[in-house]
Amino acid sequence: MVTLQTFFPVAEDHHKVFGQISVPTRLLLGPGPSNAHPDVLKALALPPVGHLDPFYVDLMSEVQELLRYAWQTDNRLTLPMSGTGSSAMEATIANTVEPGDKVLIANNGYFGSRLIDIAERYRADVVTIEKPWGEAFSLGEIEEAILLHKPTVLGIVHAETSTGVCQPMEGIGGLCKKHDCLLLLDTVTSLGGVPLFIDKWGVDLAYSCSQKGLSCPPGLGPFTISSRAEEKLNSRVGKVPNWYLDVSLLNKYWGSDRVYHHTAPVNMNFAMREALRLLSEEGLENSWTRHRTNAERLWDGLQSLGLELHVQKELRLPTLTTVRIPDGINGKAFTLHLLNNFGIEIGGGLGALAGKVWRIGLMGYNSTSENVDKLLNLFDTELSSF
Known part of the structure; x- marks a missing residue:
């Protein structure tokens, strides 16, 4: 018999016995x-494998290719961040914004305000244009603001979850390219359910989530970055100030090298792969x-x-x-x-x-x-x- 040597008696204050979990039907x-598709839940319940297992490495590539289809992009660096949609949101700012960079946020709702908050935390010089909650920005208003402020990044919400507004995107990417400004787009409530063309619209950075139009449980944050934005990332003076969301490091894991970065949530990626497969199957x-x-x-x-x-x-x-x-x-x-x-x-x-x-x-x-x-x-x- 093994005797366990302890230095203190085990405290029983929080030792409580609970029954097996039972979740109400909603x-x-x-x-x-949204409710997850039953096939997605089955995938989530599959036995886990190692995060460098050859099977999982192949699955990672499938997830990336399916995300490219869903977003209509050829971006090399397209991947699900290991975190909810807010992690992917922060990653767009963390990787491309340096202290003092001029960031213009088109703010017409709760999540435009969140972009402002995140950009300020990364010490950007944040300027805004504002619209009432329930309205969208015209191309002329956006062009006027770009000409006035000359930003490095323009952040805008495609699908504003707080208001139900879908921002028209025609021409915005062309303006950004003309004036050497990166276009950052929130697609949290549009990916999978609303027409979305990352490359044709000239979007340089986009993020989304797993739990809305993809009908997967929350826990992953799709992220994509264009070659133009990659150049901005690679020319940084200092390191990306968020180690976990540093795409230059994640690229070594999600790229061809498959170098360990963190223990990936493998079962969440099983579920994401199935959710994206179902979207691809439907078209x-x-x-x-x-x-x-x-x-x-x-x-x-x-x-x-x-x-x-x-x-x-x-x-x-x-x-x-x-x-x-x-x-x-x-x-x-x-x-x-x-x-x-x-x-x-x-x-x-x-x-x-x-x-x-x-x-x-x-x-x-x-x-x-x-x-x-x-x-x-x-x-x-x-x-x-x-």
């Missing part, structure tokens, strides 16, 4: 996450059409019930709809009612729209006509009691 129709155009068709079904149904949508139709996101809470309605109480009594989650507003809107997500696996009809029926039968 239909996630909020701003994210991007089919997925985009499905999201748009179901969004319009939702929009028409909400308006037929007398509800007002926050964003004008030509700027609405098919993946995320903002609905104005009618006067006299307790918006938070209604969302809790749907969750507690019907197992359906919708979101409330953030920032300037807190208490003013509901946010309804139709993303990836959840974008179906059946889900639209189920939610519309509940708005019709339950809202009047609030």
